[in-house]
Amino acid sequence: MGEVEEFIKSCELVADPHDPESWTLSWTNVVYGVDHVNVRVLVETHRTAIPDQTWEIRACNPVEITLKAGRTHGAALSRDHALLWPFKEQVSQLNFTGPSASHEGLLWELYEAHHALTKGFIPRYLNAHFIHNRLSGGFGVLADGPDRLLREYASVLKRSDLESYFPYPSKPPRRVDEDRGQWIVEDRDLSVLILGNSHIIGTSFGAVRV
Numbered sequence: 001m002g003e004v005e006e007f008i009k010s011c012e013l014v015a016d017p018h019d020p021e022s023w024t025l026s027w028t029n030v031v032y033g034v035d036h037v038n039v040r041v042l043v044e045t046h047r048t049a050i051p052d053q054t055w056e057i058r059a060c061n062p063v064e065i066t067l068k069a070g071r072t073h074g075a076a077l078s079r080d081h082a083l084l085w086p087f088k089e090q091v092s093q094l095n096f097t098g099p100s101a102s103h104e105g106l107l108w109e110l111y112e113a114h115h116a117l118t119k120g121f122i123p124r125y126l127n128a129h130f131i132h133n134r135l136s137g138g139f140g141v142l143a144d145g146p147d148r149l150l151r152e153y154a155s156v157l158k159r160s161d162l163e164s165y166f167p168y169p170s171k172p173p174r175r176v177d178e179d180r181g182q183w184i185v186e187d188r189d190l191s192v193l194i195l196g197n198s199h200i201i202g203t204s205f206g207a208v209r210v
Contacts, residue, residue: 002208004205008077010209011074024073026042027041040054040055064083066198077191081192082117083121083122085146088173090171094154096139103160103162125150
């Protein structure tokens with residue numbers, strides 16, 4: 001397998017879904033191994049003079065695979081992305097206290113802050129109905145999750161009449177070691193390969209044109 005960057009470079013024209021000149025990509029087959037997964041990706045140029053490309057991508061030690069059917073746009077590899085926060089960021093709990101009120105405007109501000117920081121790649125660590133009830137009560141746990149995200153939530157609360165605080169020190173993310181049947185600290189160096197609206201998280205990636 002070659003470097004996955006070669007595949008990403010070949011996808012430079014797989015960019016804008018609103019550009020009629022843009023190429024598209026889609027995954028066509030997935031084969032799971034013991035410690036890896038191979039994904040076959042079709043890059044369509046939509047040009048008679050430029051042949052389509054087929055690539056075989058290998059992800060080693062995958063921890064999360066989300067593949068959505070259909071043509072899509074864009075390919076990128078990252079070691080610092082919101083999709084990696086549940087696996088690499090310290091975990092915290094954010095609490096609040098303050099006057100009892102509906103705080104509907106505040107809830108909307110929290111949603112906006114979440115999307116601005118994560119671009120919608122990870123779900124909100126907020127349940128609208130549940131959080132609305134807690135905000136109305138004037139105290140409680142706002143969210144548990146990646147520390148970087150909860151710090152942003154806390155900055156939103158500072159602009160309101162609610163006081164935020166972290167009752168416990170942050171702790172490293174953990175995962176289940178299936179061989180030993182116990183929780184261990186997640187210490188692997190993970191990256192995420194993003195294929196439009198699909199993604200794979202693993203320790204390393206390779207790619208070859210077939």
